[in-house]
Amino acid sequence: MPEVAVVAFAQTKFVAQDLARDEVEMIREVVMGTLSETGTQRRSLGFFCSGSCDYVQGVPFSFVGALDALGAFPPISESHVEMDGAFALYEAYVRLQHGDIDSALVYGFGKPSLGDMGDVFSQQLDPYTMSPLWADPDSLAAMQARALIDAGIATESDFARISARSLSQATSNPFAHHGRMVTSETLLDAPHHRAPLRPSDVAPTSDGAACVILMTRDRALDLSQKLGRKVAFIRGIDHRIEPMQLGLRDLTRSESTRIAAERAGVSAKPVDVAELSARYPHEELILRTALGLTDDVALNPSGGCFGANAPMVAGLVRIGEVASRIFQGQAQRGVAHATSGPCLQQNLVCVLEGG
Amino acid sequence: MDRASPLLSAAFTLEYTFKRSLGPLLGTFFAGLRDKCVLGVRARDGRVLVPPSEYDPYTAESLTELVPVLDRGVVTTFSWVSEPRAKHPLQRPFAFALIKLDGADTPFLHVVDAGSPTSISTGMRVVARWAEQRTGAITDIAYFVPEDHVESGSAAAANAQFEPLELQRTPVRLDYTVVAPEALAVFLRGLKQGKILGRIDPATSRVYCPPRAGSPTHGTDMGEYVEVADTGTLTTFCIVNVAFEGQVMKVPYVYGAIILDGSDTPFLHLIDVPPEHARMGMRLKAQWKPAGERTASFTDIACFVDAHQPDAAFESYREYL
Numbered sequence: 001m002p003e004v005a006v007v008a009f010a011q012t013k014f015v016a017q018d019l020a021r022d023e024v025e026m027i028r029e030v031v032m033g034t035l036s037e038t039g040t041q042r043r044s045l046g047f048f049c050s051g052s053c054d055y056v057q058g059v060p061f062s063f064v065g066a067l068d069a070l071g072a073f074p075p076i077s078e079s080h081v082e083m084d085g086a087f088a089l090y091e092a093y094v095r096l097q098h099g100d101i102d103s104a105l106v107y108g109f110g111k112p113s114l115g116d117m118g119d120v121f122s123q124q125l126d127p128y129t130m131s132p133l134w135a136d137p138d139s140l141a142a143m144q145a146r147a148l149i150d151a152g153i154a155t156e157s158d159f160a161r162i163s164a165r166s167l168s169q170a171t172s173n174p175f176a177h178h179g180r181m182v183t184s185e186t187l188l189d190a191p192h193h194r195a196p197l198r199p200s201d202v203a204p205t206s207d208g209a210a211c212v213i214l215m216t217r218d219r220a221l222d223l224s225q226k227l228g229r230k231v232a233f234i235r236g237i238d239h240r241i242e243p244m245q246l247g248l249r250d251l252t253r254s255e256s257t258r259i260a261a262e263r264a265g266v267s268a269k270p271v272d273v274a275e276l277s278a279r280y281p282h283e284e285l286i287l288r289t290a291l292g293l294t295d296d297v298a299l300n301p302s303g304g305c306f307g308a309n310a311p312m313v314a315g316l317v318r319i320g321e322v323a324s325r326i327f328q329g330q331a332q333r334g335v336a337h338a339t340s341g342p343c344l345q346q347n348l349v350c351v352l353e354g355g
Numbered sequence: 356m357d358r359a360s361p362l363l364s365a366a367f368t369l370e371y372t373f374k375r376s377l378g379p380l381l382g383t384f385f386a387g388l389r390d391k392c393v394l395g396v397r398a399r400d401g402r403v404l405v406p407p408s409e410y411d412p413y414t415a416e417s418l419t420e421l422v423p424v425l426d427r428g429v430v431t432t433f434s435w436v437s438e439p440r441a442k443h444p445l446q447r448p449f450a451f452a453l454i455k456l457d458g459a460d461t462p463f464l465h466v467v468d469a470g471s472p473t474s475i476s477t478g479m480r481v482v483a484r485w486a487e488q489r490t491g492a493i494t495d496i497a498y499f500v501p502e503d504h505v506e507s508g509s510a511a512a513a514n515a516q517f518e519p520l521e522l523q524r525t526p527v528r529l530d531y532t533v534v535a536p537e538a539l540a541v542f543l544r545g546l547k548q549g550k551i552l553g554r555i556d557p558a559t560s561r562v563y564c565p566p567r568a569g570s571p572t573h574g575t576d577m578g579e580y581v582e583v584a585d586t587g588t589l590t591t592f593c594i595v596n597v598a599f600e601g602q603v604m605k606v607p608y609v610y611g612a613i614i615l616d617g618s619d620t621p622f623l624h625l626i627d628v629p630p631e632h633a634r635m636g637m638r639l640k641a642q643w644k645p646a647g648e649r650t651a652s653f654t655d656i657a658c659f660v661d662a663h664q665p666d667a668a669f670e671s672y673r674e675y676l
Contacts, residue, residue, distance in 0.1 A: 019362055022536030024568040031574070042574060058369050058531035068567055071574030115531040118440055123527055127373075128381055129406045129493045130464050132525060134442040139451045142434030150432065150477045195435040195472055247405070247453055247461035248412050251432065 004096050005220035005231040005355060008034040009320035009327075011175050011210040014308035017113035018207035023052075023062060027069035027109050030211035034105070038213060038223060042071065045213070046101025048078040049092040051085035051108040052312045055120045066109065077101075084108060084277075085210060085316030086338030086348050090239055092214055102216045109209035110312040117205055117311065125342060126244050137279075137342065138202055140246070142194035144343045145282040147251040149196055154285050156196050160184035162281035163200045163306065170303025178204060179307050203279045203305040210316045212323070221355070232323040232334075232352040236264030241346035251343055257290035260349040261335075266291055272331035273298040275318035277339045279305045286344065287337060298331070315339065319350055326354040363535040363543055363651060371527045380409045382519025383421055385491035392515055393483075393496075394421045395459045402460035406493075423515060424458030426483040427502060431455050431462040435472040445498060450475050454499060468498040475501070491520040538566040541580055546655040549643055553583045553618050564618035583617035585641035585656075588667040590614055590621060590675055594630045604658070609633045613659060614675050621675060625658040636672065638664035 010033030012018075012026050021029075035042060048070060052063045059065070063080045070076065079095075081088045085108020092104035112120075118136035125131045148154040161184045170179025182200070193199040215223060215231075224231045240256035240263075242249050249255075261267070274297050278284035284299070293299070300306075302321045305314050315338025322334035331354075338348040377385060380396065384407050387394040396407030397420040404418075411418055433452035439445060444466050452475070453462035468484070469475035481499035489495035535543060538554060542565045545552040553564030558573040564583050569575065592611025595604075607630050612621030626639060640662040649655040 019534060022534075022539075022568060025536065028569055028574065055369075055529065058367055058529065058533065068569040068571045069574055071570055071572050073572035114533065115529060119442055119529055122442075123529070127375060127525055128377070128385075128523065131527075132493050133444055133451070133464060133466065134440070135451050135464060136440060139434050139436060143432045143451060143453060146434060146477065147432045192435065192437065192472075195437075197434075243412050245404075245406065245408065245461070245463070247431075247455070247463050248408075 001097055002099050003217040003233055004093050004214050005217070005233045006212055006319065006323040006352065007215045007220050007223050007231045008038045008040075008213040009211070009323050010034045010037070011313075011317055011320060012208040013175050014177050014206035014208040014310055016177060016204065016206060018111065023057065023066050023109050023111060023209070024068045026111075026207070026209040027066055027107055027211070030107060030209050031069055031105065034211045034213045038227065040103075040213060045103045045105050046077065047092055047095050047104040048076055049088040049095070049104060049106050050080050051083050051088035051106075051316065052080070052110060053082050055123070056110045056112050056115065056117070056311050058115050083340050084312050084314065084338050085212075086319055086336070086350070087239065087315070087340070089212060089214070089316060089319060090237060090348060093234060093237055096214060096216055102219045104214045105211065106214065106316065107209060107211040108313040108316040110310040111207045112205040112311050113207050130244075138194045138197065140342045141280045141283070142197045143246070144251045144286075145196050145280065148282050148285065151252045153252060154282060157184065157188065158285065159197070159201050159281040160187040162284050163187055166281070166300055166304050166306035167200065169301060170307025173302045173307045176303050176307025177206060178309075179303050197280060201281050203309040206308045206310045208308065208310040208313055210313050210320055212316060212320055224355070229327050230329065230354040232326040233355040234350060235353045236266070236351040237349070238263035239346065239348040241341070244341070244345065246343060249343075252286070254286050254290040254344050254347060257287055257337070257344065257347040257349065260347055261291045264349045264351045266335055266349065266351055269333055271297050271333055271335050273301060273322055273325055273334040274337070275300055275302060275304065275321045275334070276337040277305060277315045277318050279309060283344060291335060291337070291349065293335070301325070315348065319352070322352050326352055329354075363540045365533050367531045367533045369529045369531065373525045373527060374522045375525055377520055377523055378409065379519050380407055380419065380421070382521060383517050385523060386517035386520045387423070387515070388493070388495040389489045389491040389520070390515070390517065391426065391485050391489070391495075392517070393424050393426055393456055394517075395424050396421055403458060404461050405456055405459040405463050422458070424456045426456065426496075427480065428454050428456035428459065430467065430475065430477055430479045430481055432477055433467065433475055435475070437472070444494065448472070449498065452481075452499070454481060465493070465496060466498045468500050490524070492523060536568060538568050538577070542566050543651040543653070545582075546653070547649045547651040549646065549649075551583050551585050551615060551641070552580045554578065554580050561619040562617060563620050564615055564622055581617065583615045585615065585643070586662050587613040587615035587618070587622065587639060588672050589626065589633065589637040589639055590635055590672050592626065592633055592635075594633070613639055614672055619675070624656065627658040627660050632661070634666070636666040636669060638662040638667060
């Protein structure tokens with residue numbers, strides 16, 4: 001089975017609302033970024049795969065219009081998932097397992113500023129029994145947060161601590177737009193947004209795009225030598241899903257993340273860094289436990305989703321952030337996590353190692 | 356054209372008037388709700404699942420045994436919505452909650468009208484308030500209230516039989532603000548001025564009209580904007596015979612791909628010629644709305660009409676087919 005490495009990563013500087021650029025222009029920046037950084041010719045890539053959701057932009061087939069960013073003529077081998085770019089990366093990884101091509105380019109994009117994500121994501125729920133109630137993600141997340149408190153696993157102080165840490169860490173991330181230096185005491189003073197969650201416990205959405213290039217072993221190592229830096233090999237990757245109906249799940253745990261972590265081999269060796277797609281502080285607590293991460297792991301040094309949270313991009317960015325630290329020699333082994341669906345319904349875990 | 360020009364934006368509503376087929380299991384569940392009865396389904400392991408699931412979550416086998424449960428039960432978790440969103444089921448502060456009805460083994464999502472955040476707690480008992488008008492939908496339960504607000508409950512109709520409903524209306528409406536990206540904004544502003552603008556792709560020297568943000572074939576930067584003529588040659592077209600909502604012209608009418616003089620890509624628009632006269636190679640010209648009626652919209656050109664010129668030779672447009 002071919003070994004696959006993340007060899008390049010680029011992300012836009014995320015903003016609350018990108019009025020200057022459309023999807024094509026955002027994607028072109030990150031695609032050009034990875035191609036020029038690595039000196040890769042677009043036509044030498046074997047497969048292209050993107051993650052996005054038409055309902056974020058309100059444009060049918062928005063991912064087809066986005067192909068102008070790639071130059072899809074002569075025809076290219078291309079695929080798309082109506083999900084975060086991290087899941088597009090998983091598809092590209094599986095495609096590379098066939099062994100007939102040696103590279104793939106993966107991107108994700110989202111412009112949530114065009115619509116109301118509280119409404120949009122309420123319509124991805126069960127159409128018969130849940131969507132007619134228009135339950136927005138924050139309302140559902142708050143139910144999961146309360147379940148943790150009721151089970152004695154967490155307190156609102158724990159939430160504030162995690163939010164404060166994440167927001168503060170995000171200030172040193174040049175691609176984030178939502179960081180600020182803040183203490184948990186200050187955050188606890190604010191009234192609730194969706195009790196037990198406060199406004200600072202909710203990662204607001206961002207416009208932006210990200211891109212990753214994957215290569216199989218030989219080509220990845222050649223590039224590594226040419227660039228004089230490491231590449232990040234995917235040593236394990238797995239994706240599991242739980243039922244849509246919240247009543248069929250134990251909301252205090254993420255069984256799908258636990259299984260995905262086991263299958264991806266997270267605990268086979270020490271983990272230096274972990275980037276988790278936690279949009280709320282209680283999600284970080286649940287995910288840490290499910291992944292079996294110990295206290296010495298550097299957790300979301302980028303600030304995670306609290307610094308920038310573009311739907312359909314944030315998960316791919318987590319993979320990219322871990323890969324970047326491996327490229328720069330700051331970490332040797334890391335875990336990246338992506339999620340989709342209400343209350344961490346489905347989860348992808350990716351283990352990366354420098355090579 | 357500079358980016359500093361005020362942005363062109365427009366409100367846009369994405370609306371689906373879905374009618375969903377329910378199937379036998381959900382059809383019966385919703386027929387039950389219409390008659391103020393909540394039905395659960397018995398899973399393989401004997402648990403009663405609410406809402407009913409067509410397939411067992413662990414064994415995947417079909418589930419068919421529906422059992423009535425009570426319309427009252429326990430809050431297993433909740434979140435307080437102090438400022439309801441426009442589409443929320445209640446427009447006063449309320450709670451979303453998972454509620455496990457008596458007789459059911461799984462909680463389901465609904466809402467509780469508790470009055471205040473201190474009047475609801477995990478473990479609290481609640482009772483359904485049924486909607487006056489019920490159609491066979493989850494909203495046939497309008498909301499739940501704390502049980503101590505209600506006198507007596509209704510026992511489950513033990514042997515109730517329900518004819519499954521076939522369809523459920525689930526209208527969806529999502530609102531957006533669409534912002535025109537630069538190339539489109541330039542094009543639309545041009546239309547308002549009575550000009551049709553295309554854009555050169557330096558990689559191929561071809562003119563794209565309407566203009567694009569990147570070269571669709573090379574992914575590279577596009578070049579200068581150029582004006583193309585408002586006359587052109589009709590290539591392929593269709594004759595529309597089916598009426599649909601929002602239609603501008605009466606059927607039958609012609610809709611086709613026009614290669615405007617100076618452009619290398621087809622311009623799709625309505626063509627106001629008798630369908631029996633439409634033919635490939637026909638020369639057309641734009642019929643503009645009066646300047647005062649133009650709004651920087653594609654419809655600033657109302658349609659295309661016969662230019663009364665000799666037909667273009669096939670060789671002149673064959674590469675655009």
